[in-house]
Amino acid sequence: MPKVTINDHVYEAEKGKTIIQVADEVGVQIPRYCYHPDIGVEGSCRMCLVEVEKAPKLVPSCATPIADGMVIRTTTERVNQAVRYAMEFLLLHHPIDCPVCDQSGECWLQDYYMSYAGHDSRYPLGEKTRRRKAYNLGPEVKLDQERCILCTRCVRFTRNVTHTNEIQVFNRGHKAEIGIFEDAPLTNPYSMNVVDVCPVGALTSADFRFKVRAWFLQGTTSVCAGCSTGCNLRVDHSARAVGGGIPGYTATDGKIYRTVGRRNIEVNKSWLCDEGRLSFHTMERWPRLVGATVTGQPKNTNEALTFAHSQFETIRQQSGDAAVAALGSATNTNEALFLLKRYFRGRVDFRLGRETETYQTMQDDLLRRLDKHPNTQGAIDLGLAGLGDLKSICERAERKEIRAVWISFHPQLVGSDSDETLKDLQRLIAAVEFSVVSTTHDFDWARKATVILPMAGWAEERGTYTNYAGRVQITNRAITPPAGALPLHVMIVEMLKLSNVQVTSDPSAIFDWLGRDVALYSALDYDSIGLLGAVPAGRTAETTEVLR
Amino acid sequence: MKPVKGGYAVEVPVINVSERARQEQSSVLSTFKAFGVTFRRMITSLFKGDMPTISYPEEQRPYSERFRGTHILTVRDDGSLKCVACYMCATICPAECIYIEAGEHPNPEIEKFPERFDIDMMRCIYCGFCVDACPEEAIVMSREHHQAVYDRSETIYTIEKLMQRSGIYAKGPGYRPNIPFAEAKIFDPEKNKVCSIPSGVEERHPAVLYESMINKRH
Numbered sequence: 001m002p003k004v005t006i007n008d009h010v011y012e013a014e015k016g017k018t019i020i021q022v023a024d025e026v027g028v029q030i031p032r033y034c035y036h037p038d039i040g041v042e043g044s045c046r047m048c049l050v051e052v053e054k055a056p057k058l059v060p061s062c063a064t065p066i067a068d069g070m071v072i073r074t075t076t077e078r079v080n081q082a083v084r085y086a087m088e089f090l091l092l093h094h095p096i097d098c099p100v101c102d103q104s105g106e107c108w109l110q111d112y113y114m115s116y117a118g119h120d121s122r123y124p125l126g127e128k129t130r131r132r133k134a135y136n137l138g139p140e141v142k143l144d145q146e147r148c149i150l151c152t153r154c155v156r157f158t159r160n161v162t163h164t165n166e167i168q169v170f171n172r173g174h175k176a177e178i179g180i181f182e183d184a185p186l187t188n189p190y191s192m193n194v195v196d197v198c199p200v201g202a203l204t205s206a207d208f209r210f211k212v213r214a215w216f217l218q219g220t221t222s223v224c225a226g227c228s229t230g231c232n233l234r235v236d237h238s239a240r241a242v243g244g245g246i247p248g249y250t251a252t253d254g255k256i257y258r259t260v261g262r263r264n265i266e267v268n269k270s271w272l273c274d275e276g277r278l279s280f281h282t283m284e285r286w287p288r289l290v291g292a293t294v295t296g297q298p299k300n301t302n303e304a305l306t307f308a309h310s311q312f313e314t315i316r317q318q319s320g321d322a323a324v325a326a327l328g329s330a331t332n333t334n335e336a337l338f339l340l341k342r343y344f345r346g347r348v349d350f351r352l353g354r355e356t357e358t359y360q361t362m363q364d365d366l367l368r369r370l371d372k373h374p375n376t377q378g379a380i381d382l383g384l385a386g387l388g389d390l391k392s393i394c395e396r397a398e399r400k401e402i403r404a405v406w407i408s409f410h411p412q413l414v415g416s417d418s419d420e421t422l423k424d425l426q427r428l429i430a431a432v433e434f435s436v437v438s439t440t441h442d443f444d445w446a447r448k449a450t451v452i453l454p455m456a457g458w459a460e461e462r463g464t465y466t467n468y469a470g471r472v473q474i475t476n477r478a479i480t481p482p483a484g485a486l487p488l489h490v491m492i493v494e495m496l497k498l499s500n501v502q503v504t505s506d507p508s509a510i511f512d513w514l515g516r517d518v519a520l521y522s523a524l525d526y527d528s529i530g531l532l533g534a535v536p537a538g539r540t541a542e543t544t545e546v547l548r
Numbered sequence: 549m550k551p552v553k554g555g556y557a558v559e560v561p562v563i564n565v566s567e568r569a570r571q572e573q574s575s576v577l578s579t580f581k582a583f584g585v586t587f588r589r590m591i592t593s594l595f596k597g598d599m600p601t602i603s604y605p606e607e608q609r610p611y612s613e614r615f616r617g618t619h620i621l622t623v624r625d626d627g628s629l630k631c632v633a634c635y636m637c638a639t640i641c642p643a644e645c646i647y648i649e650a651g652e653h654p655n656p657e658i659e660k661f662p663e664r665f666d667i668d669m670m671r672c673i674y675c676g677f678c679v680d681a682c683p684e685e686a687i688v689m690s691r692e693h694h695q696a697v698y699d700r701s702e703t704i705y706t707i708e709k710l711m712q713r714s715g716i717y718a719k720g721p722g723y724r725p726n727i728p729f730a731e732a733k734i735f736d737p738e739k740n741k742v743c744s745i746p747s748g749v750e751e752r753h754p755a756v757l758y759e760s761m762i763n764k765r766h
Contacts, residue, residue: 097659099632099683099684100632100633100658100659132656133656133657133659134656134659135656210633210650210651210660211650213634213639215639216635
C-alpha cells in the first residue's frame with residue numbers, strides 16, 4: 001500500500017484513492033464544493049487545491065490519485081491564498097441574502113468564508129448580476145440562480161445516480177446557469193436529494209422552505225420507517241422554545257420539520273426517496289389519540305392496562321392460552337414485538353397483508369421497496385410469522401377460537417394502508433369478545449374496540465428495526481409523543497409487571513434480553529449497533545448490493 | 549482627576565447635611581421656616597404659572613429618542629411591511645418572546661414575509677436586542693409604554709398592532725440603530741390608505757399588499 005504524508009503525518013492508504021478521500025478518512029479537513037463522495041469528481045470549484053511536493057502547481061485533491069511517497073500539505077499560505085481567491089470568485093455575484101436564505105446557518109459559503117476568506121466584496125451590491133429567484137425546478141425543489149456556484153452536484157446527481165438527467169447547465173461562460181428543460185421538470189422520486197447535496201442555498205426544498213431557521217433545529221439520528229430498506233436519516237426537530245407564552249405554540253411538544261439523509265454506504269449511501277423523506281407528515285394526517293378509553297369511557301392508561309390484563313387472564317383461564325392473541329405491526333420496534341411475544345406467550349403475528357413476500361422486492365432500482373414496513377425482517381427473526389396473518393386470525397376469531405386480541409397498529413408512513421386491511425381489522429374487532437387497540441391516531445375503524453390505548457409513533461420512541469437485509473439499526477426518540485401516549489414496549493412492560501414479570505422499560509436492556517432469547521441477535525447490543533447499524537454475525541447474506 | 553470612593557471618576561461636591569440638620573432640629577423656628585417655603589411655592593405655582601406637575605395622562609412629557617418602548621414594525625414606501633421574517637430578532641431575544649411564521653411572498657425579489665409576527669409583551673424585557681439584530685430596520689422601538697389591558701391575551705401584539713397603534717405615528721420612533729431612519733418608516737394611516745388597519749377584507753393582509761410592486765414586476 002502506498003504511503004503518503006499529509007501535513008507531516010504519514011498515512012498508509014489504498015491504491016487508487018484520491019487525496020481528498022484519504023484526507024477524509026484520516027480526518028484532515030479540505031474545503032470542497034463540487035466533490036461529493038457518492039456523486040463523483042468534477043474538479044470545478046477549485047476549493048480543494050493542495051500543495052504536493054515536486055508538483056509545479058497546486059493540485060485539486062479531489063481529482064488527484066495518491067502515489068507512493070507523496071508529500072501533501074493542506075495548510076500552507078499558498079493553499080490558503082488559492083482558496084481565498086477561489087472564494088472571492090465564487091462570491092463575486094452572490095446576493096448576500098442570508099437573512100431570507102434557507103441554507104443560512106448550514107451554508108458552506110458561510111462556513112468557508114469565515115474560515116478562509118473574510119474579504120470585502122469588490123463588487124458594489126447594487127451592480128451585481130441579477131438572476132432568477134424562487135424558480136420551480138419541480139414540485140419539491142426550488143432554485144435560486146443568484147446563489148448558485150455552479151458546482152454541478154445536482155446535475156451530476158441526476159446524471160449519475162437517478163439517470164434521469166433533468167437538471168443541466170445551460171449556456172456557457174459567465175452566462176452559465178443551472179436549469180431544466182421546460183417540458184421535463186424535476187419529478188423523479190429522488191428529487192429532494194439535490195437539496196441535500198447543494199452546498200449553498202441555491203436549491204431549497206418546497207416543503208421545508210421558510211418553515212424554520214436551521215439554527216433552531218436539533219438533529220437526532222434515526223432510521224426511515226417508510227419501507228423495509230431502512231434508510232439512515234437525521235430527524236431535524238425543534239429544540240428551543242421560541243415565542244414564549246404565545247398561544248398556538250407549544251414549546252415542549254417538539255415538532256419534526258424535516259428529515260435529511262445520513263450517509264451509510266451499506267444501506268442508502270447519502271440518499272432518501274421523496275416519499276420517505278416526507279413520511280413524517282403522515283403522522284399529522286389524522287388527529288392523534290390523546291387518552292385511553294375503556295368501552296368509550298376515558299380512563300387513564302394504567303387503569304386501562306390493568307383492566308385489559310384482568311380480561312386477558314379471565315379469558316385465558318376459561319378457554320386456555322390459545323384464546324388470547326396479539327396482532328403486532330411491522331412498524332413496531334423489535335423490543336416492543338419481543339415483549340408482546342412474551343406477554344402473549346408466542347401467540348403473536350404481525351402480517352396485515354403480503355409483507356413477508358414483498359419485503360425484499362425492489363420498487364425501483366435505487367432504494368424503495370414494496371413492503372412499507374420498516375421491521376418485517378425483525379418480526380420474522382423474532383419468530384412472529386407463525387400464528388397466521390390478519391385474515392386467518394379473523395377467521396379463527398369468527399369461529400370463536402380466539403376470544404381476545406390485542407391489536408397494535410401503526411399507520412404506514414408511506415402511502416396508506418389498504419382499505420381491505422382496515423376492513424379486516426374492523427371485522428376482527430367485531431368478532432372477538434374483548435379487543436385492545438393500541439394505535440397512534442384516532443381512527444374510525446378502531447372506535448368499536450373495548451380498550452383503545454394511545455401509542456407513540458415513529459420518532460417518538462427508541463428501539464431497533466431490522467431492515468430487509470437483516471441490518472439491525474437504532475431509531476431514536478426525536479420528539480415527545482402527545483400527552484398520554486406511551487411507546488408500545490412501555491405499555492407491555494406494564495402488562496408484564498401485572499403478571500409478575502419485572503422488566504425494565506429501557507430499550508437497550510430489553511434488547512439484551514431479546515439477545516438471550518433470539519440466538520441471531522445474541523452478539524449485538526446498542527453500542528455495537530451504533531449509528532450505522534450492524535448485521536448479526538450468523539446471518540447469511542442473501543441480499544445483493546443493488547445500489548449504484 | 550482621581551477616582552473617589554463610590555466609583556465616580558469626577559469630583560463630586562460633598563454636602564454635609566448633618567450640621568444643617570442639627571441646627572434645624574434645635575429650634576422651633578425651623579418649622580415656620582418650612583411653612584414659609586411651602587407658602588412661597590404655592591404663590592409661585594398659583595399666580596406665576598411655575599408648576600412642576602403636569603396633568604397626566606392628558607398631558608405627557610416628551611420622551612427621549614432612545615426610549616425603549618413597545619416595538620413598531622416599520623413599512624416600505626408603499627406601506628407594506630418591511631420585515632422579511634429572517635428570525636434574527638427571535639434568535640437574539642433573551643426573553644424568547646418573539647414568535648414568527650414565515651410565508652412565501654408573491655414577489656420573488658422579496659421572497660419571504662411574516663405571516664405571523666407576535667411579541668409577548670408581558671415576557672419582553674425591552675432590551676432592544678431585536679432592534680440591533682434586525683438587518684432591515686424592520687423593527688424599532690417606540691416612545692410608548694402603555695400596557696394596561698383588561699385581558700392577558702391583549703398583551704400579545706400581532707402584526708397589525710405592532711405596525712400601527714393609535715398615536716404611535718405622532719409620537720415618533722424610539723430606540724433604533726440609525727438616526728435618522730435609513731430605509732424604513734413608520735406606517736402612516738393618513739398616507740397609506742391601502743393598508744389601513746384593521747383591513748376590511750381578510751385576505752388583504754397588510755404584509756401581502758404589495759400590489760404596486762407585484763404588478764410592476766409581472
